[in-house]
Amino acid sequence: MESEPEPQDDDEHIAEPHTPSAGDVLLAIEELWPESLAEEWDAVGMVVGRPDKTVQKILFAVDPTLDVIEEAVAWGAHMLVTHHPLLLKAVNSVASTSFKGRAVHRLIESQCALVTVHTNGDSAVGGVSDVLADAMRLQDVEPLAQAPNGLPEEGIGRVGVLAKALTLGEFAESVFKLLPAVAGGMRVAGDKDAIVNRVAVCGGAGDSLFDEVQKSEADVFVTADLRHHPASEAREAAMGGRPYLIDVSHFGSEWLWLTPAAAALRNVLLDQGFDVETRVSTVNTDPWDFVLTPS
Structure with a gap:
């Protein structure tokens, strides 16, 4: 007499989340904040990186300053998503003698992609x-x-x-x-x-x-x-x-968006079977250090 087959645990049929590529993350970003919503003058999307590279950690920030990039590198981020573009205005050199050049070199050398979500992140629902x-x-x-x-x-x-x-x-x-x-x-x-x-x-x-x-x-x-x-x-x-x-x-008005944006991107990726870790930058990139007012 044949034995009864053992009942299968439903959990065995649930696929384990796996690591997305940068290209997979870009598709999720497009779902949340379509590039078609960006203003004509804007520069959004991937700035630095290879679409085929895997992404496990994503840092969100308002500005791609050198301090933010160092924070991303120290955490081991594979992608930095910033609201403001690094290369909004045209440049003819990314030599490390300039701030923008140093930023590009540091990102590439650390294998950290940079993606801009700017006016498309302003216009979109949940922006x-x-x-x-x-x-x-x-x-x-x-x-x-x-x-x-x-x-x-x-x-x-x-x-x-x-x-x-x-x-x-x-x-x-x-x-x-x-x-x-x-x-x-x-x-x-x-x-x-x-x-x-x-x-x-x-x-x-x-x-x-x-x-x-x-x-x-x-x-x-x-x-x-x-x-x-x-x-x-x-x-x-x-x-x-x-x-x-x-x-x-300006920084403060856009900083509030970072936490819900990071959560939204992680949720979309989880729904697609991908597992990533997201974090919001702790760097205050407001450019002013102190102010004088009348006594």
Whole structure:
């Protein structure tokens, strides 16, 4: 009499996750942050690296500075994903006599790929401005400037409403607490006792979006790198009223995106049967060291 076959453990049929190539990671990045969403002037995608090389560790950072690259190398990262491009402006040499040349040489010599997710990471669902809007608990969120090649919910910036109206002072304080500490702090233009409810946000430099902010009927616009003339003209046009302005650190406004971005990439790769380790850089790449203010 033949013996009954032993029951199979379901776990034996589950394939063990395996290590992806850089090419596999690039496909996952494209799924999350399609290059078609990048602005025409931008430079995104792989900057340094071989698509066939395996990737086990991925470090996320805002800027590809030498300190960040050294952090990636010390950790043994096989890929560095940064928001800002290393080679946005054209160069005719990557000799190690320049910062950019040293960065390229260090990455290649350490076999660490470099990938840029910039304005495609701004426009995509779950991108930089979405993360800012989520952190501020905005509701009924929609793009400030819709992406020409994207879905209705994709585009630069976001606008939405607060769960509860606040004074400008209270709202500014809540934004300040969300962001990492930087030397420049945060600047606010407007009556601190004015009530705000509808909020426009744009991670990074957003003073090219004042027309869109005005059309959105936002009470306040939160962005970075507000230059004197655009900000002055916007305040003059508003005659001291709405939209009020909150000028935050460029680095800080985009730093919030790193943790959810790293988690999202790891989850997509896990769904595809790949196992990687992701980490967010601990280097503060805000360029300012200290600030003087009136006593």
